[in-house]
Amino acid sequence: MFCGPGGQFGNELGVIRDGSVVPTDAGRLEVARELGFSETVFVDDAATGAIDIWTPSVRLPFAGHPCVGAGWLLDVAGLVTRAGRVEVRHDGEFTWITARSEWVPARTLRQYGDAAAVDALEVPPPGAWIYAWAWQDEAAGRVRARAFPGRGDGIAEDEATGAAAIALTAALGRQLTITQGRGSQLTTSPRPDGWIEVGGRVSQRARR
Template identity: 65%
Template sequence: MTDYDVVRVFCGPRGEYGNELGVVREGSALPDRDERQAFAAKLGFSETVFVDDPERGVIDIYTPGVRLPFAGYPCVGVAWLLDVPELVTPAGVVGTRLDGEFTWIEARPEWARARTLRQYATAAEVEALAVPPTGERSELGVPPDEVRGRVYAWAWEDEAAGRVRARGFPGRGDGVDEDEATGAAALQLTAQLGRALNIIQGTGSQLLTAPQPEGWIELGGRVFLER
């Protein structure tokens, strides 16, 4: 069995909640993409990361069903684990920094896959949502086979303070019906609203964002080593 670490990303203030991430530190153990895809499917996490160069921060990201050029919560988790100044992804170079209890990355929202950002009137409506069917389509004008029903449901808890309640439904049909924390969607919502956000997603995961110059966005959260 290939060795891997498990970290929880975007945890609450006492280390609770967070989205589990698998990290294979020795990516050379599974150099082939098909092998990596099969291993990610076997682990069953929302995403699994393979580290190809720990000193330079070169990483490769997979869901149980597809390879991703970029994803938010895997980058935050690996940035904490490797403690490097940047990560190199197929989408681009991701800046990283550690700041006390929070780990931050700087990335571009357009690197993330398209999804529907669906606003609701109240946080209670978001919390009461049922998981939408996999076949649901976005209204963003992207081909259905690219969107596959990805929905990020959100509502203001306190608009003046930038506090958001959210849930993420990847709609991929790969066994992950709901994401506990979705960093890429947080980047996209921040870009749409043009302001810093404090997001509570899933059962209680916390994501922080802050717009930066020239379309970059910082995304931060707490990371804990599970095993």
């Protein structure tokens, strides 16, 4: 999810298309840990778009890149998450979701002076969930970012994080084009009444 223009980079997502095969919370956590992705989605009802999102350590009521991936894979107009209903739309090579910034779990947005400073960062020790960012071109709304979940669950750096991009968009109140991690790309836009849209490219890859 959130691949670059050529389909490279992006954040991998595990999807269990029939969530009924893993009915318990303990089982879902175990599967998420075994897969080792930053998030794994369990589809509880493909027709309604009901999904359950897990990291290798916790359940998330909402997360951006799992919603973009599940919306693309299920080809639905909306998803039902524990935080609320997420609208989905498809526009050419982009899949977009619309969600609310208050659904985003706590994130520390930490601004740096330039993109080089963000690039030079070492992974911090476990603790706060940090979204490090800097302007690449403020007038054009272009941002360089990296994400450090800080959970101590094996995900030291998250390649592309839609929820954090939503939080930054809400804080800045403007449309953004974000290059995150090794080269993933996210585009965001504030919508009326506190909703924020985030979108990107999706590429399906063979199983490992």
